Amino acid sequence: MDSTMERSSNIIDLPNEVLVDILSRLAVQHVHQLQAVSKLWLRTISSPHFRRLYNKKSLNRPRARVVQVSDYKHSPSGMEMISRTISISTMDLAVDNNEIQKDFSFEDIIAPEHSFFIFSNLIIFNHKVCNPTTKEIKGLPISSYPSVSFDVAYIPSNNTYKIVHLYGTKTGPNYNFNYGGSAVEFRFETLTLRDGGPIPSSWQSLAHQEWFSYKVHSTCVNNVIYWLVGRVDRMEKHIISMEIETEEFLSSVCCPKDPYYEEFPLIENGELADLNGKLCLAYQSEELSRIDLYVLKDHKKQEWVKEHIINFGIGSLFNVIGYVPLKGNNGEIMIDSGKQPLLYNIEEKRLRKLPRPKMKIHIGLYIDRCFNLGSARLSLQPRVDLLSEGDQL
Secondary structure, three states: OHHHHHHHHHHHOOHHHHHHHOOOOOOOHHHHHHOOOOOOHHHHHHHHHHHHHHHHHHOOOEEEEEEEEEEEEEOOOOOOOOEHHHHHHHOOOOOOOOEEEEEEEEEEEOOOOOOOOEOOOEEEEOOOEEOOOOOOOOEEEOOOOOOOEEEEEEOOOOOOOEEEEEEEOOOOOHHOOOOOEOOOEEOOOOOEEOOOOOOOOEEEEEEEEEEEEEEEEEEEEEEEEEEEEEOOOOEEEEEEEOOOOOOEEEEEEEEEOOOOOOEEEOOOOEEEEEEEOOEEEEEEEOOEEEEEEEEEEEOOEEEEEEEEEEEOOOOOEEEEEEEEEEEEEEEEEEOOOOOEEEEOOOOOOOEEEOOOOOEEEEEEEEEOOOOOOOOOOOOOOHHHOOOOOOOOO
């Protein structure tokens, strides 16, 4: 037997626990390719146990997902944009010399509702959902109600995603549901995406309702979706939340108090973020040169603690994207300045610039995850030289 056959045989004959450990360390595109090695490897990679293990380990390997919009096409008159090119890229945040690596691109028809909603691994736009990991784009059922926003939560226990559609009973200018001070009834409906599909044909309405004037921001932390909302008539903002698995709504949470006027909550320039598994409210100073990060320590007591202050020295709007774990207890906070993404090292208290895209971007954190929107696996030809005799696919 030559050395090639010996190596092939050794690879195929690895104990299952060793094989699972090795495969769980690879990038997901390589895992998909290795499904074609043998029937054993296909069964191993397709098993719920492996997919849960892989998805859990991937939490410590986040990357940046960059969505760039370019190449607009116009109508024959040149007055109306009819389509655009969407480019999907990633950045590896674990290395110093980060580069934007283009994955794929596709053409998107411009529709009245063409906003992007970018989550850890999914992109929602024009009643479609895109899984950039598998390059799948699937249609979502059309809702009967005008959209305010979509939010997505990943449920690791059963490897599913849940999309929550927030809508109002009326529409205001630019879909902001602001009626000059009056509160509006908002409702919710959900859609569950399971590994392997198919996409459900209809939304499931929830009985719960909320009253507010407008939505500011939202995020998902530990299987709970939080919405920062406001009421113009009361000059206040508060946070509503829903436990994603049970679809039960929790008690509302007030925003942190203004450090200078303690009787008033912070109501301007605030947004929500997941900061290492804790709900964070990022408050930007009036001069737009500093971000104060408040962490919710106790939901029932509504106790907020200011944990970080990030000084930029320049006046600009910033968005907190999320938390990037590093070795030990250290970590970095990813921030989007609108023009260039940044990383703030918590321990060293310093900012690091990431590559600046050439065009308008939408950015979010991305985690390799074994999940398919459809039942079809990647159509790959098996490597014959790695197949043991009698184990051909």
